Structure formats: C-alpha cells, structure tokens
Amino acid sequence: MLKETTTKRVRLLVSCKDRAGIVSAISTFLYNHGANIVQSDQYSTDPIGGMFFMRIEFDLPPKKSSFEKLKEEFIEIAENFYLDWKMSLANQKKKMAIFVSKEDHCLMELLWKWKAGELNVDIPLVISNHTNNQQAVEAYGIPYHYIPVTKDTKQQSEQKAINLIKEANIDFSVLARYMQILSPTFVQAFPHQIINIHHSFLPAFIGANPYAKAFERGVKLIGATAHYVTNDLDEGPIIEQDVLRANHRYSTEQLRVAGRNVERITLARAVQWHINDQVIVYGNKTVVFS
Numbered sequence: 001m002l003k004e005t006t007t008k009r010v011r012l013l014v015s016c017k018d019r020a021g022i023v024s025a026i027s028t029f030l031y032n033h034g035a036n037i038v039q040s041d042q043y044s045t046d047p048i049g050g051m052f053f054m055r056i057e058f059d060l061p062p063k064k065s066s067f068e069k070l071k072e073e074f075i076e077i078a079e080n081f082y083l084d085w086k087m088s089l090a091n092q093k094k095k096m097a098i099f100v101s102k103e104d105h106c107l108m109e110l111l112w113k114w115k116a117g118e119l120n121v122d123i124p125l126v127i128s129n130h131t132n133n134q135q136a137v138e139a140y141g142i143p144y145h146y147i148p149v150t151k152d153t154k155q156q157s158e159q160k161a162i163n164l165i166k167e168a169n170i171d172f173s174v175l176a177r178y179m180q181i182l183s184p185t186f187v188q189a190f191p192h193q194i195i196n197i198h199h200s201f202l203p204a205f206i207g208a209n210p211y212a213k214a215f216e217r218g219v220k221l222i223g224a225t226a227h228y229v230t231n232d233l234d235e236g237p238i239i240e241q242d243v244l245r246a247n248h249r250y251s252t253e254q255l256r257v258a259g260r261n262v263e264r265i266t267l268a269r270a271v272q273w274h275i276n277d278q279v280i281v282y283g284n285k286t287v288v289f290s
C-alpha cells in the first residue's frame, strides 16, 4: 500500500445511548492515534437514559495511522459503547443526483452554488420527467436524463432512475421540486439518501398544492421544509425549514412566486449540511450540527 504523505481531515458521527465516558474514550482514542481534534459538538436528549449524539472533525497526520487502520481500530470503542458511527474523509466528494420536474428555481440554486464552488459535490446526472430544463442543465456540462412518468409507466420509469443512480455510484439524491411520489421500492433502495424540498412549513399543507391551501387558510407566514424522503408523504425527518411573511394582499400565485426564494435557500442549506456530514437521523427526527 502507498505510504500516506498528507494530513487527512476526517469526520466522525456518533449516536448511542448516553452514559459517562463516551467523549473521554473517543478523544483519548484519537489522541493515541496522533489525531488532532479541530471541531467537536455533542448533544444529549437526556443524560439519564437518553440518546447521545456527537460530531467530531479531526486531522490525521500522515505516517501516524492510516485512515483504514484507524477505522478498523475504532471498532473496539464502538462495540464497548454500542455506538452507531460513521467516519468519512472530508475531501471525498459525494456524488449527488438531482431530480426535477418543471419548476427550475431549486435546481438552478444548486447548480449556481455548485458552479461557484460552494457545494463540494459532484453532479453526475440530472433526471427529469419533463424536458424544459434540459438545455439549462446541459449548459453546465451535466448529463440530463428525460424519464417521462405516467400512471402506467411509473414502475418502469422508476427502475430506469434507480439503474442510473446505481450505475453512477450516486451517494444521495435531491428532489428539487420533483413532483412525483416515489414508490416504497425506490425509497427503500436509498434510506435517508433522498432529500426533498416541500413547499410549505410542514406539518402544514402536506401533499400537492400547498400554496392554494395556504391562500385558503389566510396564512401570514409561508415556508419551505427540506426533509429526507420516506414512504409517508412529506413526513420524513426534517433537515431545515424557513419562513417568509405574507399577508391578505397575496394571491395564490403571489404566494407561489414569493415561496420560490425560501424554497431554494432552505434546500441549499439542507444539501450543504448533508454534504458536510452535519446531519444525524434518529427515528423520524434529525440532529443538525450547524
């Protein structure tokens, strides 16, 4: 194996039943392997019998210990404290697929941020059930896969998308206003690896046409919610939310137009946190170390 010559930035996510000694055991392990902790954050739901969550970023100098060897030797600590854990290299770019239907604002926000170097991710492909965004996507040099969806072809269309995702070794997918409900087969294939932007401040107005429902309700705030996709429509673990003021003068269309800004900003924040391994899912909730 080639000798490692550069310092590696590593991210460690941990969740477990809370008890004394976890931070000490992990920090001592890292110290003994020559690692230098540069960021550490933890949260306990209840020190007595609750859950404990931690995110550590550390630098692993060359020669001290290889990343693979470190992961292997961490298993003992993980077993002692019954840890659920994930260790990853910060410079290992994730591969992100984007799904879009007609509306382009969330798609374009992600592409703009990616092009500007603000999203440290690769985008091997975009999938859509419409063709209207093809030119804009291909202008970024990204392959665009048009996969139309009808009630009769939904299963075959989904299988095409699943095949594309697997062939491209996609790490996670983003539904950037992709207006198709994904089947349990699709969702089960990628647990907590699909992020959706719902155009309302959940749990209000689940499902289709939330702005029409907001108009009828006479809301004074509209919002957006980025969440992991589950089989329960728009009820998956929430990653990020934001809101915007509205009032009686807004028509449904004006709510929709105003909502685009909060949707795209909310989604971009959630995607950034996922890329940076800042999100831990437990049950139907998340801990976001932002």
Ligand SMILES: Nc1nc2c(c(=O)[nH]1)N[C@@H](CN(C=O)c1ccc(C(=O)N[C@@H](CCC(=O)O)C(=O)O)cc1)CN2
Residues within 6 Å of the ligand: 175, 178, 179, 180, 181, 182, 183, 184, 187, 196, 197, 198, 199, 207, 208, 228, 229, 230, 231, 232, 233, 234, 235, 236
């Ligand atoms: N399994 C899941 N799939 C999707 C989720 C989810 O949480 N779980 N979120 C939706 C996004 N969404 C609102 O944000 C949404 C999209 C589409 C629909 C809907 O009724 N779609 C119809 C077809 C509509 C059309 O063809 O234009 C359908 O799929 O039958 C509701 C909510 C994304 N998917």
